[in-house]
Amino acid sequence: MQISKDKFKLVGTQLGEAEKISKPSLSFWKDVFIRFRKNKLALFGLVLLGLLIFMAIFGPYMTPYDYASNDLSNKNQAPSSEHWFGTDDLGRDMFARTWEGARISIFIGVAAAVIDLIIGVLWGGIAGYKGGRTDEGMMRFADILYGVPYLLLVILLMVVLGQGLSTMIIAMSITGWINMSRIVRGQVLSLKNQEYVLAAKTLGANTSRIMAKHLIPNSMGPILVTMTLTVPSAIFTEAFLSFIGLGLTPPIASWGTMANDGLAAMRYYPWRLFFPAVFICLTIFAFNVVGDGLRDALDPRMRK
Amino acid sequence: MAKYIGKRLLYMILSLWMIVTATFFFMRIAPGNPFASEKKLPPEIEANLNAHFGLDKPWYAQYWEYLVRIVNWDFGPSFKYKSQTVNDLINEGFPVSFLLGMEAIFIAVAVGVLLGIIAALKHNRWPDYTAMIVAVLGISVPSFIMASFLQYFLAIKMGIFPVARWESFMHSVLPAVALASTPMAFIARLTRSSMLEVLANDYIKTAKSKGLSRGVITVKHTIRNALLPVVTYMGPLTAGILTGSFVIERIFGIPGLGAHFVTSINNRDYTVIMGVTVFYSILLLVSILLVDIAYGIIDPRIKLAGGKKGE
Numbered sequence: 001m002q003i004s005k006d007k008f009k010l011v012g013t014q015l016g017e018a019e020k021i022s023k024p025s026l027s028f029w030k031d032v033f034i035r036f037r038k039n040k041l042a043l044f045g046l047v048l049l050g051l052l053i054f055m056a057i058f059g060p061y062m063t064p065y066d067y068a069s070n071d072l073s074n075k076n077q078a079p080s081s082e083h084w085f086g087t088d089d090l091g092r093d094m095f096a097r098t099w100e101g102a103r104i105s106i107f108i109g110v111a112a113a114v115i116d117l118i119i120g121v122l123w124g125g126i127a128g129y130k131g132g133r134t135d136e137g138m139m140r141f142a143d144i145l146y147g148v149p150y151l152l153l154v155i156l157l158m159v160v161l162g163q164g165l166s167t168m169i170i171a172m173s174i175t176g177w178i179n180m181s182r183i184v185r186g187q188v189l190s191l192k193n194q195e196y197v198l199a200a201k202t203l204g205a206n207t208s209r210i211m212a213k214h215l216i217p218n219s220m221g222p223i224l225v226t227m228t229l230t231v232p233s234a235i236f237t238e239a240f241l242s243f244i245g246l247g248l249t250p251p252i253a254s255w256g257t258m259a260n261d262g263l264a265a266m267r268y269y270p271w272r273l274f275f276p277a278v279f280i281c282l283t284i285f286a287f288n289v290v291g292d293g294l295r296d297a298l299d300p301r302m303r304k
Numbered sequence: 305m306a307k308y309i310g311k312r313l314l315y316m317i318l319s320l321w322m323i324v325t326a327t328f329f330f331m332r333i334a335p336g337n338p339f340a341s342e343k344k345l346p347p348e349i350e351a352n353l354n355a356h357f358g359l360d361k362p363w364y365a366q367y368w369e370y371l372v373r374i375v376n377w378d379f380g381p382s383f384k385y386k387s388q389t390v391n392d393l394i395n396e397g398f399p400v401s402f403l404l405g406m407e408a409i410f411i412a413v414a415v416g417v418l419l420g421i422i423a424a425l426k427h428n429r430w431p432d433y434t435a436m437i438v439a440v441l442g443i444s445v446p447s448f449i450m451a452s453f454l455q456y457f458l459a460i461k462m463g464i465f466p467v468a469r470w471e472s473f474m475h476s477v478l479p480a481v482a483l484a485s486t487p488m489a490f491i492a493r494l495t496r497s498s499m500l501e502v503l504a505n506d507y508i509k510t511a512k513s514k515g516l517s518r519g520v521i522t523v524k525h526t527i528r529n530a531l532l533p534v535v536t537y538m539g540p541l542t543a544g545i546l547t548g549s550f551v552i553e554r555i556f557g558i559p560g561l562g563a564h565f566v567t568s569i570n571n572r573d574y575t576v577i578m579g580v581t582v583f584y585s586i587l588l589l590v591s592i593l594l595v596d597i598a599y600g601i602i603d604p605r606i607k608l609a610g611g612k613k614g615e
Contacts, residue, residue, distance in 0.1 A: 144315060149543060149584065159569060240448070277449040
């Protein structure tokens with residue numbers, strides 16, 4: 001086949017063109033977000049979570065009924081236009097109680113995650129950065145504490161400290177931070193010998209600055225994933241404790257106590273179990289898929 | 305190996321000692337007197353009771369006695385039910401819980417592994433998506449909610465299974481399924497990801513190019529290697545089944561140790577809470593240790609000697 005020469009043209013070297021970056025530069029978190037967005041299930045989880053949080057904030061104001069006031073003439077009503085989720089055995093509106101419960105459950109989850117974060121980052125960060133004997137000692141202590149079965153210890157603490165919101169969060173945090181500290185320590189160990197840390201040291205940065213400016217921000221990915229996955233486990237623990245009679249005391253409405261009350265009446269008034277149970281599942285589901293999606297989006301091996 | 309087991313044993317004993325010590329001091333600071341009741345006891349009787357249970361001695365003597373008793377497998381009396389000891393409760397309730405737990409473990413492992421294998425073999429096709437959605441649901445639905453839904457729909461509404469009690473095999477199906485649902489989902493996800501990892505290996509390609517059939521490759525080369533990580537999950541699995549039994553036994557009215565434990569919590573029967581907690585901790589820590597040792601034996605790539613796990 002003959003190709004005539006005039007089909008070709010000498011373009012020469014276009015230096016400026018070769019140097020141009022065709023794609024806009026992406027920061028790490030933008031990149032993560034783009035990958036996260038491709039995960040349909042995780043995106044669905046995020047939307048669901050947004051809805052749940054929205055309802056937790058505004059839900060209690062959408063109905064004229066109060067979550068704690070009794071109305072004995074209207075007890076055990078089935079869901080209707082008056083009481084959207086029905087009423088319980090004291091005539092309290094289940095719709096108001098459900099969103100009040102959402103506040104409590106999400107608060108417990110987030111509070112437990114934040115406390116784990118603070119203790120875990122300090123403990124794991126110091127152990128990883130100092131290394132040597134300090135690391136050995138701190139992590140051995142964490143290992144021994146880690147051997148203590150989590151739920152048993154929480155139950156024991158609830159029995160001793162008495163029931164209540166703050167005792168529940170304290171009980172969950174006593175061993176909950178260990179996982180976080182292990183992850184932070186691992187991250188710090190792998191980061192502390194990088195050149196930019198050395199550069200920061202050479203420039204005279206002290207330990208706390210290196211930690212706060214370099215080590216912790218660069219470990220943010222795994223920390224965030226761990227936090228996201230701590231929230232559903234704390235929500236589960238609250239429901240579990242309430243279910244075995246160690247939860248929050250009335251008139252506080254938590255999903256666990258509502259499910260526990262509903263179980264006794266399941267045969268005749270199934271909605272009293274149905275609503276809290278479904279919302280516990282939805283919340284745990286949403287946090288789990290968002291956490292999983294975040295983990296996949298942060299994992300460089302998933303990059304195509 | 306011996307060094308590794310020795311080291312692990314030492315840690316286990318330290319953890320156990322921490323639990324025993326913590327329970328002992330927790331119970332001392334717990335509110336309320338063990339003999340507190342509506343009727344005020346005459347001081348003489350109270351002194352006698354205290355002497356009978358050794359409560360008149362100083363705390364260190366009590367602590368030491370408690371440690372000695374635990375070592376001798378004596379978990380102490382019940383303050384609420386005078387004729388019953390914690391050991392009686394364990395002997396009576398644990399066999400039931402054990403049976404239920406074993407059934408649940410069997411379901412969790414069998415169904416979980418099967419789902420994981422199917423998902424991995426049909427990667428990114430509908431069986432994979434279906435299996436993984438089932439798994440996410442299994443993880444998101446707490447066992448006690450699963451139990452109440454199963455009980456409501458399958459037993460109360462449809463009448464396929466008995467509602468509660470512990471009499472025949474049929475009575476054990478629903479509680480075992482409810483107990484197994486969450487660990488099953490974890491096992492399915494674990495099996496899937498480990499299968500996918502194994503399938504990407506060169507020796508699978510070699511086996512294919514040798515002309516081996518798909519079935520042989522799957523059974524002989526993939527599953528055998530992919531199941532190793534599942535073994536590591538046996539420790540958390542035991543823990544999950546055990547704590548799950550507290551609520552499941554309560555919902556289905558099963559006279560197991562879990563149900564007794566919850567009753568003692570509600571009665572604030574401190575000595576029973578203390579004793580059963582220690583018993584459960586021993587059970588859990590020993591089974592986790594056994595799993596780790598078994599893992600070291602099954603997987604020759606892991607070098608346990610020297611106490612550090614090889615990469």
